[in-house]
Structure formats: C-alpha cells, structure tokens
Amino acid sequence: AGMTEQASQEEKPLSVLVYITGVVAGSPPYTALAEGANQFAAEHPNVKVKIYEAGFNQAEWEEQLTSLVATGEYDIVLGSNPSLPEIAVRVGSKFPKQKFVITDAFLEGNSQIRTYLYNQYEQSLYLGYLAGLVTVSDMPYANKALKVGFIAAQEYPLLNKHMVPGFLAGARMINPAIELDFRVVGNWFDANKAADLASSMRAAGVDVFAVIAGGAAQGLFRVAQQQGAYIVYHNDNEYKAAPSHVVGCGSMEQRKLVMEVLSDVLSGSVAYGTASIVGVKEGYLGFHFDDPAYVRNLPQDIRDKFEAFMQEVREGRVSYTLPPL
Amino acid sequence: MNALLHSAVAIMTPLLLAAMGGLFTELSGMLNIALEGLMLMGAFSSIVFTYLSGSMIWGVLLGIVATMLLATLLAVVTLNLKSNVFITGLATNLLASGLTIVLSFRLFGNKGVVVFDRIGSLPRWDIPLVSDIPVLGAMISGHSPFVYLSWVLLALSSWVLYKTPFGLRLRAAGLHEKTLVSLGLSPSAYRFIAFLVSAFACAIAGAVLTLNLGAFVPNITSGKGWIALVVIFLGQKKPLGLLGASLVFGFADAFSNYAQGAWNVPADFILAIPYLFTLLAMVIVSIHADWKERIKR
Amino acid sequence: MSDTAVTMHDIVKTYRETGRCANDHVDLTVGRGEILCLAGENGAGKTTLMKVLYGMEKPESGTITVMGKRVKIDSPLDANRLGIGMVHQHFMLVDEYTVAQNVILGREPMHNRFTIDADAAKRLVDEVIHAHGFSIDPSARVGSLTVGQKQQVEIVKMLYRDVDILILDEPTAVLTEQETASLFGTLRTLRDTGKSLILITHKLHEIKAISDRVAIMRQGRMVGHYETASVDERELAGLMMGKSFSPAIGKTPYGRKQETVLRFAQVSVVRRNQGRPMLKDVSFVARTGEILGFAGVGGNGLGELESVLAGTLPISGGTITHRGQDISKSDAHRLRERGLAYVPSDRLKVGSALEASVSENLIIAARKRFSRHGMMRGKHIMQHARTLIDTYSVQGTADMPIGTLSGGNIQKVILAREIAQYRDYIVFSEPTWGLDIASSKFVHTQMIALRDAGASVLLLSSNLDEILSLSDRVLIFSRGSIVAELEGERLHTVTKEEMGAYMLGMHVREAAHE
Amino acid sequence: MNDRMDRRWKRFLGVPRSALGSLVILFIALAAVFLLSFLLSKTPARTLRYFFIGPLQNTYYLGNMLNTSIPLIFSALGVSLAMRAGSFNLGGEGQLYGGAFIATVSAVAMAGWGIAGVICAIVLGAVTGGVMAAFSGYLRMKWQTNELITTFLLSNAVSLVVGYLIAGPFMDPATNLIATRKIPESFRFSRILEPSNLSSALVMALVMTVVVHLYLYRTKSGYELRMYGLNPRFARYGGINSGSYLVLPMFLSGALYGLGGAMAIFGTYYACMKDFSVGMGWNALAVALIARFRPVAIIPAALFFAYIESGARNAMLHSDVTFEIASIVQSVVFFLVTSSVLQRIGTKRERG
Numbered sequence A: 001a002g003m004t005e006q007a008s009q010e011e012k013p014l015s016v017l018v019y020i021t022g023v024v025a026g027s028p029p030y031t032a033l034a035e036g037a038n039q040f041a042a043e044h045p046n047v048k049v050k051i052y053e054a055g056f057n058q059a060e061w062e063e064q065l066t067s068l069v070a071t072g073e074y075d076i077v078l079g080s081n082p083s084l085p086e087i088a089v090r091v092g093s094k095f096p097k098q099k100f101v102i103t104d105a106f107l108e109g110n111s112q113i114r115t116y117l118y119n120q121y122e123q124s125l126y127l128g129y130l131a132g133l134v135t136v137s138d139m140p141y142a143n144k145a146l147k148v149g150f151i152a153a154q155e156y157p158l159l160n161k162h163m164v165p166g167f168l169a170g171a172r173m174i175n176p177a178i179e180l181d182f183r184v185v186g187n188w189f190d191a192n193k194a195a196d197l198a199s200s201m202r203a204a205g206v207d208v209f210a211v212i213a214g215g216a217a218q219g220l221f222r223v224a225q226q227q228g229a230y231i232v233y234h235n236d237n238e239y240k241a242a243p244s245h246v247v248g249c250g251s252m253e254q255r256k257l258v259m260e261v262l263s264d265v266l267s268g269s270v271a272y273g274t275a276s277i278v279g280v281k282e283g284y285l286g287f288h289f290d291d292p293a294y295v296r297n298l299p300q301d302i303r304d305k306f307e308a309f310m311q312e313v314r315e316g317r318v319s320y321t322l323p324p325l
Numbered sequence B: 001m002n003a004l005l006h007s008a009v010a011i012m013t014p015l016l017l018a019a020m021g022g023l024f025t026e027l028s029g030m031l032n033i034a035l036e037g038l039m040l041m042g043a044f045s046s047i048v049f050t051y052l053s054g055s056m057i058w059g060v061l062l063g064i065v066a067t068m069l070l071a072t073l074l075a076v077v078t079l080n081l082k083s084n085v086f087i088t089g090l091a092t093n094l095l096a097s098g099l100t101i102v103l104s105f106r107l108f109g110n111k112g113v114v115v116f117d118r119i120g121s122l123p124r125w126d127i128p129l130v131s132d133i134p135v136l137g138a139m140i141s142g143h144s145p146f147v148y149l150s151w152v153l154l155a156l157s158s159w160v161l162y163k164t165p166f167g168l169r170l171r172a173a174g175l176h177e178k179t180l181v182s183l184g185l186s187p188s189a190y191r192f193i194a195f196l197v198s199a200f201a202c203a204i205a206g207a208v209l210t211l212n213l214g215a216f217v218p219n220i221t222s223g224k225g226w227i228a229l230v231v232i233f234l235g236q237k238k239p240l241g242l243l244g245a246s247l248v249f250g251f252a253d254a255f256s257n258y259a260q261g262a263w264n265v266p267a268d269f270i271l272a273i274p275y276l277f278t279l280l281a282m283v284i285v286s287i288h289a290d291w292k293e294r295i296k297r
Numbered sequence C: 001m002s003d004t005a006v007t008m009h010d011i012v013k014t015y016r017e018t019g020r021c022a023n024d025h026v027d028l029t030v031g032r033g034e035i036l037c038l039a040g041e042n043g044a045g046k047t048t049l050m051k052v053l054y055g056m057e058k059p060e061s062g063t064i065t066v067m068g069k070r071v072k073i074d075s076p077l078d079a080n081r082l083g084i085g086m087v088h089q090h091f092m093l094v095d096e097y098t099v100a101q102n103v104i105l106g107r108e109p110m111h112n113r114f115t116i117d118a119d120a121a122k123r124l125v126d127e128v129i130h131a132h133g134f135s136i137d138p139s140a141r142v143g144s145l146t147v148g149q150k151q152q153v154e155i156v157k158m159l160y161r162d163v164d165i166l167i168l169d170e171p172t173a174v175l176t177e178q179e180t181a182s183l184f185g186t187l188r189t190l191r192d193t194g195k196s197l198i199l200i201t202h203k204l205h206e207i208k209a210i211s212d213r214v215a216i217m218r219q220g221r222m223v224g225h226y227e228t229a230s231v232d233e234r235e236l237a238g239l240m241m242g243k244s245f246s247p248a249i250g251k252t253p254y255g256r257k258q259e260t261v262l263r264f265a266q267v268s269v270v271r272r273n274q275g276r277p278m279l280k281d282v283s284f285v286a287r288t289g290e291i292l293g294f295a296g297v298g299g300n301g302l303g304e305l306e307s308v309l310a311g312t313l314p315i316s317g318g319t320i321t322h323r324g325q326d327i328s329k330s331d332a333h334r335l336r337e338r339g340l341a342y343v344p345s346d347r348l349k350v351g352s353a354l355e356a357s358v359s360e361n362l363i364i365a366a367r368k369r370f371s372r373h374g375m376m377r378g379k380h381i382m383q384h385a386r387t388l389i390d391t392y393s394v395q396g397t398a399d400m401p402i403g404t405l406s407g408g409n410i411q412k413v414i415l416a417r418e419i420a421q422y423r424d425y426i427v428f429s430e431p432t433w434g435l436d437i438a439s440s441k442f443v444h445t446q447m448i449a450l451r452d453a454g455a456s457v458l459l460l461s462s463n464l465d466e467i468l469s470l471s472d473r474v475l476i477f478s479r480g481s482i483v484a485e486l487e488g489e490r491l492h493t494v495t496k497e498e499m500g501a502y503m504l505g506m507h508v509r510e511a512a513h514e
Numbered sequence D: 001m002n003d004r005m006d007r008r009w010k011r012f013l014g015v016p017r018s019a020l021g022s023l024v025i026l027f028i029a030l031a032a033v034f035l036l037s038f039l040l041s042k043t044p045a046r047t048l049r050y051f052f053i054g055p056l057q058n059t060y061y062l063g064n065m066l067n068t069s070i071p072l073i074f075s076a077l078g079v080s081l082a083m084r085a086g087s088f089n090l091g092g093e094g095q096l097y098g099g100a101f102i103a104t105v106s107a108v109a110m111a112g113w114g115i116a117g118v119i120c121a122i123v124l125g126a127v128t129g130g131v132m133a134a135f136s137g138y139l140r141m142k143w144q145t146n147e148l149i150t151t152f153l154l155s156n157a158v159s160l161v162v163g164y165l166i167a168g169p170f171m172d173p174a175t176n177l178i179a180t181r182k183i184p185e186s187f188r189f190s191r192i193l194e195p196s197n198l199s200s201a202l203v204m205a206l207v208m209t210v211v212v213h214l215y216l217y218r219t220k221s222g223y224e225l226r227m228y229g230l231n232p233r234f235a236r237y238g239g240i241n242s243g244s245y246l247v248l249p250m251f252l253s254g255a256l257y258g259l260g261g262a263m264a265i266f267g268t269y270y271a272c273m274k275d276f277s278v279g280m281g282w283n284a285l286a287v288a289l290i291a292r293f294r295p296v297a298i299i300p301a302a303l304f305f306a307y308i309e310s311g312a313r314n315a316m317l318h319s320d321v322t323f324e325i326a327s328i329v330q331s332v333v334f335f336l337v338t339s340s341v342l343q344r345i346g347t348k349r350e351r352g
C-alpha cells in the first residue's frame, strides 16, 4: 500500500512555509525544523520549502506571518513556538483555508491548526536526574557540594514553568538536598558573560550545568573545558562542543516529527484541531546514548542507573505532575 | 572577593580597549558611536584570520587591518562626504552586524556560532612578583596577554596624546578647530587618523571577546561598544580616567554575576545593577567636578 | 630686487554664501621695513583681503607678488613658508593649552623623532618673549590670560615662525592704552629689524602714531595708499566714510537733580579654586543722569564686575541694591525683570545667537511684551524689527541670521535692543570694540542721549579716550578693587599717564603721602 | 531688499533647492541598493521589485508602511525637541518602552473608565517617558552631569526592569507571548485602512507634528527653548531661566517618546510585549537627524525610513533576501542620507 501512496503523491505539488520565530542559527529546535523540511523536500521533488526567519521581536511576528499567508503561495505553515498558535488563530481567521502545524506548542479545537507539545518537563527531569547522579558522584570534576546549575539566555514561560522545575525535580530524585543555581545572561549572544557566570557558579560549587542560551552557551563550553565541569545539554547532540565535559545530551526528534507531519500533509491525514503532548513514551524525546562521548565520559555505574531510569520514563512508570504553562 | 576583582579586570579589558580607541575620536571632536560595530568587525575578522593563518598574532594584525577598512569607509563618508557622524555611526553598526553574518555564511556556511577547534585557549600569564601581593596579586596576575597589552596600549596612547605633535594637534582639533585651520593644518586629517586609531583599538577589543572563546557568536559585542562610550565620559576623557571608569563597570558587572547566585532577586534587576551603578558614579564624578567650580557663598 | 615686500594686484573675492563681493579688484603694496595701516569702515573687506594674502581665502582672480616673486598662496602653511604671518581679529588660540603649547602648535621642537621637546619649547618661546619685551609666562594657561596677553601670545606665535611680513587684524581693538603703547613699541622695533607690518585699525590717532603709510578701503574697493604724514585725521575720516566726517561728539555737562539707582556695598567675589578675590570690597553708587566710567587694565576685575552687573556671576560677599531693594542674590532673569539693560563686551558669544534671525535677536529681553497668552505675536515682532533696523540704519533684514551681519551692524542690533528695553540704568561693556569711527560715534552719541534722557549709564571700557571723553565720573579698578574715583575738575585735568599709574595700583603710596 | 521680497526669495529658491539636494541623495542611495541586490541576491529582479514596489503594491503593505512611521514620527519629534534645546536624549528606547508599559497596564486597570481611561492611560505613558528624561535633565541642571550618558544608562536599566515586570507580575496568563494583558477593545484606535494595521494614530502623529512645530516657532516658551539651544549664554544674558530649559525640553522629549510607545500599543499591538521597542530609539534618532530636527521635515523623513524598512522587509518576505542582507542595504542608505556634499551637488545643479 505504501508504495502506491508514494506514487500517487508524487503528482501532488506542495509548498511549505517554515516560519521561524527567531533565527535558525544557534537554536537546535529551529535547525531541526528547517533541516527536516529541507530533507523532506529533497526526497519529494515536487515539494517546495521556504524558510523564513521572523527575528526575535514577537511584536512583529503576526504582521509578517500575515504577509506571507496572504500570498496564498503556501499550502502549509510549519512553526515551532509556544506562542505561535494564538498568532496562527488570528491570521487563520483572515485566511480560512490556511493550515498550520506547530510543534512545541499546545492548542486544541481550531480546525486549521495541529499542535504538538514536547514534554520539556520530562526531558529536563531526566537530564536533571543525570545531573544529580554526576554531582554526587566522585567523578574527576565533581565536587562534594550538592549543587547543580542552569544558565538561561532569558526567562520565558516554558523555561520557568517546565524546564527549570523539571531539572531540579530530576536532580532531587537523587538527593532531595540538591540545590539549583539558576542564572540569566540577559541575551542570546553574550558568550563571554555566560562564561563569567559559569565560572562564578563553578566557584559557588556547581559542577554540573544545564544550558538554554543559544550562542551564549559557547561561554559555558569554554569554561567547562578550561576549569573542569560537566554539562547536560537539551534537545540536541552537542557532545562535540566540549568533548570530555558534555556528559549527556537529550534528544528532541523534531526532524523526525516534521517529516512525518509533512508526509501526513501529503496524504491529507493530518488531524487538524487536535493537540498532542509528545515525550519519551511517544519517541519524540529521548537521549543520545549512542555517542561514544557518553560512554567515555560517564562511569559504568552512573550509566546503568541513568539508563534504568530512562527505561522507567519510557514505560511511564515515573510519576510527576506536568505544571500548567 | 579576589575572584571578583580578578573577573572585574577581565571584564573591563575589552571596554578599556574600545574606550581607548573612542578617546581619540572624542578628543578630535567627534562623538564616535561606531565603537560597537568596529568591535564586532574586529571580533569576527581577528578570529577568522587567526584560524586561517594559524597564528594569533597574525590573526589580530589582519583583524586590525580589516577593521580599519571599515573605519576608512566610516571616515570617508563622515569627513569627505560631510555626513552626520551619528548617523554614519549607526550605519556602521548596522553594516558590521550584517556583514559579519553574511561573511560567516559565505566562508563557513553557517550563520550562527562558528567554533574554531584549532584555536586553543588564551595563555594565562602569572606576573612573578606581583602575584604574591595579597589582593592586588589575585586581581592583576594570571590574565590573558590582552589584559596586559591593554595597559601597555593605554600608556602608549596617553604618551601619543600628550607628548607628541600628533596628539597636540589632534586635541587642538577638538578644542578649537579654527586654530588648526589658521595654522594651515587640516582638522579632518587628524580626525581621519583618529577613526583609524579607534578601529585599531576596537579590533583588539573584539579579538579579546572571540579569541577568549575560540568561537564567533553573532552580535557577540552585545552593547559593549556603548558601554565603552560611557566609560569615555565617566573617565572624563583622560587615559587614567578610562582605567578607573572601566574598572568601575567591570566590577559592577562581575558583582552582578556573583549576586545572581547569592541574592534571591529577579535576574533582570541584578542585570540592571551595572547600569545604575555606573549612573551613580557618573553623578558623583560630576558633583565633585562641579563643586570645585562654585563661587564661595 | 625691489624694495616692496608684498604686491597684491586686482584681487577679487566673492563669498559664495552671501554672494557678496568683499574685495572688488583690489590692489595693495607693502614696502620693506614699513608699517602700513589698512583702514576702512566695518565690512569694507580688510580682513578678507588679508585672509587672501594669508592663504585662508581663495580669490577668484588677482596676483600676489612677495619679495619680487609671483607666488601662489593656497594655505597658511604656504604663507608661513613665504615669511607671512597673521594675527587674527578673533583669537586663534586653544584656551586649554599653555602659552608655549599654543605658540609651537604645528611647528613643534622635537626631542627625538616622535616626542615634543617640552623644555626646548618653553625655552624657545621664552626667548621670543624676552627678545621683544613681552610679559607672558610660557607655562601659563591661555584661558587664564587677559585679552591683552592673549594678543601677545598671537604675536609671539607668529614671531616664533620668524615671519618677515606680519599682518595684525585689529590688534588694538581689545587693548588698553598701556597695552597698545607697549605693542606699538614692539611693532616699531620689528620694523627697524627690517620686517614689514600690515596693521588694521579703526583708531585714527593710532594710524597717525604708528604707520608710515595708510591704505584705505571702502565697500570692497581700495580707495588708495597715502603717506601718513601727508593726511590728518579729519582727511582720513573723510576718506574712510566717503564724506566729510568729524569724530568729535558734543557733550554738555548735566544739570538735573540726581537720584541713586544702583548701590554696591563691600561687594566681593571669590572663586573656590583660587585664592585672590576677583572683586574685593567694591563699593559705589550709580545715579540717574550720569555716565559712570569704569577703567582698568585687563585682568583686574572689570570682566567680573560686568558679569556681576549682568547677574551671571553670584557674589561671595556684600550687598547690591537697586532703587533701595536688595538684588544681591538676583540672577539675570530677575535683573532683566527689574529693567536691566546691558550691552555685553562679548557681542558674539554673549550678546547674540548668531544662527537666529535679527528679529529674534531683537526681542530676547522684551519677549514678554511680544507674546500674548504665551503665543508670540509675529506681526508685532517683525514690525518692531523693521522700525529698529530703520532708526539705527542697520545694514541687513529682519529675518537674516544675525551672524551674517558685519561686526559693526551686529553691535548696532544689540544696542537697538538694549536701548529699546532700558528703564532706569544701562550697562555698556567695551561698546566700541572693533567698530569703525562712524559706528563708534553713533554709539557714543546714543549713550549721551540716554544720559540726557535721565538714564544711569555704566560704562566699562579699556579704552581711556572713551572713558575720559564720555564719563561724568570715573572709577579706576586695580586687582579687583577700586583704587581711585575721579570727578569734576580732576576728571578734566588728569593725564593718561596718571590714569595708567592708578590702574597699576600706585594710589596706595599717594594716599600714604596725604 | 525688504523682508517680504526676501522671504519670497527663500520660499521660491530655498525650498526646492534643498529638496532637490535630498532627491540627489535619494537617487544615489537607491542606486546603491540596486547594485547591492545584484551582488547579494540570486534573484535580483524579484528582489528589487519587492524592495521598491513592494511597500506600495497594495493597501495592506502601504498601510503597514505608514503604520511603522507613526511611532517614528512621535519619537523623532522627541529627539528634535531635546536637540533644539541643546540636550542629547539617547535614552529614547527605554522611555518609549517604559511609557508603553505604563500606558498599557493603566489602560487595563482603568478598563471601566471609557474615553477618560484612554486619555488617562496615554497621559500616564507620556509622563513616564517624560519623567525618565527629565531626571537626566535635572542632573545636568544641578551638576552638569552629561545627559547623553545618563539617559542612555537609565534607559538600559529601565528596559530590563520593564522586561521583568512584563514577563513576571504583569504577564497575561492567557497567552504564551511574553506580554501584558491586552487593553480593552473600546480603548483601541480604529483601523483606517483595512486589512492593514494602519490606525487613526496616524492622524495624531500629524497633529502632534504641527503642534510641536507651532510650539517651537510660535510660542514664547518655544522661542526661549530655541534661543537656549542656539546659545545658552545669550539666553541667560537675555534673562531666560536657563535651568528650566535643561529640564523642560528633556521632559517633553521623553514624553513624546512615551507617547510614541503608547500609540504603538493603542494603535497596533494592544498589549505591551517584551522588547517590542528594540531598535525604535535608534531609528527615531536617525529620522530626526535626517530631518535635521525640523518638525515638519520629520514626516517625509519618517516615511522615507519606513519605506526603506518595509522595502527590505518585503524583499525578505518574497525574495531570497535575509535580514542580515537587508540590514547591509539599510546601512548603505544611512551612510549617504545626511551627506551635505551630496546635498550640494543638487543645489549646484539647481543654480546653474
């Protein structure tokens, strides 16, 4: 059956707008979004993709999206941002035929919009768990202090309500006494400030870091390598950024999701109006176990404990309450 | 405390360098707001050239050249086409932020962070005797060569400004343009050079930012050029003043980094500390200067 | 080789901005070792002609010959190379620099390839200063000098560049009698060492006193060159103004009863950062119907007195009363409301906003009168401007930027404004600086008219002739305090030499004798 | 020559002369854009079409272009007022942001008040901006503290604090945007060119321009302000209360920035979003400089700016131009736009 479907689709042309609420560079989710779409286009000759970077100013997102949709050139708009659905609702109301698929967001009941929300609380939870294992361990750069760190470029709801609490909760599953040192760079570029923050945090006893800081994360990688500290990274494989210091990378299967979504679009089987929360169980969040750096950097026992925990998460046996956004 | 002072010195260095460059244009009678853009250009070009040439020295030197090219454009448009220096400054900043990204895309096929694995971390120099002194040692020893270079350059620039004919004439251009004209000297010639000097200093300031990371991050300067401008005024346009002023800001910034961990206050408030602190310093300095001028009552 | 130092032939210079022909086919010759005076009314084109010779203005046509050689002078550097130097009408000095720095600027003695030799600079400048008997300290900050001393710095600057041909554009305008005398001494010795000097001045007796020949310009044209000996002051005046003209002004002694308007009691001014008071226990009264003259050598407090009278300089001690009311703490705003009228010495930096139009400049102090409910009354303002422009025969229109007028006309505008708004007292500081004889006479007649109308007129001037010919009473300042008061008979018998002595503070010994 | 003649002469020669000069610059700038798009774009023809025609191609783009010029006009008026008084207000961004924030939250708070609420909210917004700037003016009056720097520093600090307030206490729980609650429907300015965002705020911008012009050139206070700006010593000599003209113009300047912010909210965004003002301060400064601080000239300058802005935006939307390329193009335009040499080329032509 799959074969015949494929064949029938090749006829149907499809033009896709990938609407980036920011810039692709330096953001794993957006990069995956763009690459996923491009790859799909590469595999399907009659699929056209335009990647549009709308910049960081939220105030300008709606106007630009409207302009793009108004051209009527795009069969489908792909985006990835919690705030995109409400914009899509307003734009959609002006252009009733336009369809949107938005990841990293949650909105039910609008017949033009399909959303997928990654369970970032979950990812932060198991990354926090790993961080907890490391900080209490006797690994070379680990210290006695029960302290893990989190460096963010700026504060925003998903970060404050899911990622940071999840990360701390995960760490505390190892030892309830573990503290979180959370600091903010103030922008997505000032890597040197991030570096200063990192070393100041390290001096304060932090030995494992999580980071959501775009380009500024570079500062953390540098400090980790120079002064010795561990990093758990969200959403992407970044072991290479600090080869012997990044001890774990969460994975977010944005690319996979995008390609599935697009083939659904081709086959017309997208369930508009519905929203799904996708996590480890569904296979859209995970962990980069396969990287040699992971094996090299973490001792056997920690890996065993962590993989056991991941197994529980996968089977949904870890209980937690997902805070409302 | 020692760590605080140490990182204060590290933070102040790019500011000091950029301010130093800005001092030349300022004294020649122009408000140079292009420091930000020149710094960014320097940050990008110097690390790229370091990567290409495999030598940090060459990288910085070539970076300086590239930045001076941008400054030449700025100078020609401002002085020869007689455009408003403020707008051309804004334009330079805009151009630099666009150009660096375009170039990085053309060169490395990447608009985002460009990591140069080949580039090791900067050496840290321990100053033999100084490092033993209690507080001061921790403060000024064990920094990257750029820190000490910046001090050498500061001494050099104060020598140039106050001991050489060039300096005497440059400052005259800022103080009383007509005097130079009446002597047949061209103020804009000295301003042109001043632009190049600030490009030179800003290039190094930028190099500090990128070489310290071994990577280029778009907009890595993130406003430091503007702070450099503040430093010039807070430092009352005197080399030593710049040193003090940049240290003030460096310390405030280092402190805010530390405070984020120590205090339970919204991060944004703490991020505002350096600005408010500098503002306070600005006021205090002006009160003092003003008091001396007053008529006895 | 001829004995003429400079020949300018058929010079034409038109200013693009104003489209005005400042030099209209002008010829000029200067002999070697002679002092040539260049005279003419305000706006005649003297400065322009000299700027052409000094390479600061490019003429459309004309030729210049220096020491018998046809030359092209494109910049002051060329001029210096040809041995031509110029001292400008408005100082070309960096106030923040020391005398030495100002002098060597552009021709710095070097220590090595890069460094200025500061000591050599001081030494060389000091040599020049002593060689010509000047009295300035090479390491003093120019900003702290008096106008007279600044003048000397300008001259030293040129002598340091050892020029053979020295242009001085109205050097005496801001100088006191003594300063002028010593300047002339210098100029003569310079001439005797074979240098040629071109001196621009508006003062007839100075022309007679110093020059060998005089060249006279009128409305951009050269009227002619004359042997100074062969023309007397009246003829000179006639040549300048193009009609017979007598600089003398009629002044009748004043009769009516006088009442006190302004009273200073023990007023002193001390700046925090300097020890010696700038004004010390100054006490005097100014009465209606008299012109009260203040004389003093630059740097002795007249500047401060001016600022205090203007309300721009707070006093440290003593009291000032106006019509019996204490105004010690009143600022310019209050004083204006009380009817202060004031013609400042620095007409460009204080007396006017150069980019603003003449009409706007005319209402600064009387703006209330020209606004209703906070709105300006454009028609009235224009009307007002036109009437004043006519009555004071200002060459210019109401909506021209005042900066485009010539010095004389700017002063007329200021005068018109202040006289129009005065109520019972009016302050004149250096009212005839740089004005031609006609304008000066005009100013003086106005002052007398005011006095006769019952005004209390305060005249601060470094020009003794002005003081003596106009004042009913004279106060002499030295070191910030009044050292002598001259009135009635004494005022007519006193000699300039005596005045000079007073100004240098001689009275102390005199008083001891009596 | 008498005044009337003279004024005629100005009107008939002066105006077209300077206008022609500007045209020359415009031409050169656009030529530069032409060149660049051939260098940087794979589809130059398309790029150019959208860059130049784009902003005008339909009411939607036209309206949005006009709309972007609204806050620019207000803010540029703000810059100019300070400049005319000889003060440099470099803190526009924070004043605009702060003003917009206060206006928004107070509008939300006064939802019930109807038209009075609108006015109160907007006034509060203006006052907020004004007070921020006036503070720097006060420091200068009191101790000659350099206002250029203090405005800048204060603005940066305030922006951070406002950012916190928006993302924290005042954040609208109903949205995932980082923004305050929306102002009540009844408070919002009417759209005057559907489907574009253009709102009746445009009218207010034009009115405000006239008001500022009248203030500067027809009122006593405006006269005093200009005289003080031209020559403070002269103003003081003339008995103008110099202290107040260090503070008042700064207040008005900041207030106009605040108004600009409020207009952006009430006319376009309806809620104060985090960092929505980024760049507006600088753009306003550019506009004011292009207009040489002449209120009436600000309107064409702002339109020109908005045109370049949305031209670049259009090229991004419909061609292969990316934002960094767009910013390069804009920078080239700014490099040339104030050149007095190029200006003169125009005037010379006009003469000969």
Ligand SMILES: Nc1ncnc2c1ncn2[C@@H]1O[C@H](COP(=O)(O)OP(=O)(O)OP(=O)(O)O)[C@@H](O)[C@H]1O
Residues within 6 Å of the ligand: C015, C017, C018, C020, C021, C022, C040, C041, C042, C043, C044, C045, C046, C047, C048, C049, C089, C404, C405, C406, C407, C408, C434
């Ligand atoms: N820079 C200038 N731009 C335009 N017009 C000028 C300029 N300088 C002088 N003028 C005009 O040229 C004419 C001659 O000016 P100039 O200064 O040479 O006269 P002057 O003889 O020096 O008068 P004064 O005795 O007042 O100094 C005047 O009408 C003056 O208004």
Ligand SMILES: Nc1ncnc2c1ncn2[C@@H]1O[C@H](COP(=O)(O)OP(=O)(O)OP(=O)(O)O)[C@@H](O)[C@H]1O
Residues within 6 Å of the ligand: C090, C091, C145, C146, C147, C148, C174, C297, C298, C299, C300, C301, C302, C303, C304, C306, C345, C346, C347
């Ligand atoms: N280049 C100049 N052109 C016009 N006016 C000047 C110039 N320099 C100084 N003045 C004014 O001339 C007046 C006389 O000042 P001067 O320095 O000659 O001695 P002073 O009257 O005793 O003042 P002070 O005591 O401050 O030196 C002052 O009011 C000053 O403002």
Ligand SMILES: [Mg+2]
Residues within 6 Å of the ligand: A134, A135, A136, A142, A143, A144, A145, A146, A147, A207
């Ligand atoms: Mg630990």
Ligand SMILES: [Mg+2]
Residues within 6 Å of the ligand: C046, C047, C048, C089, C169
């Ligand atoms: Mg003259």
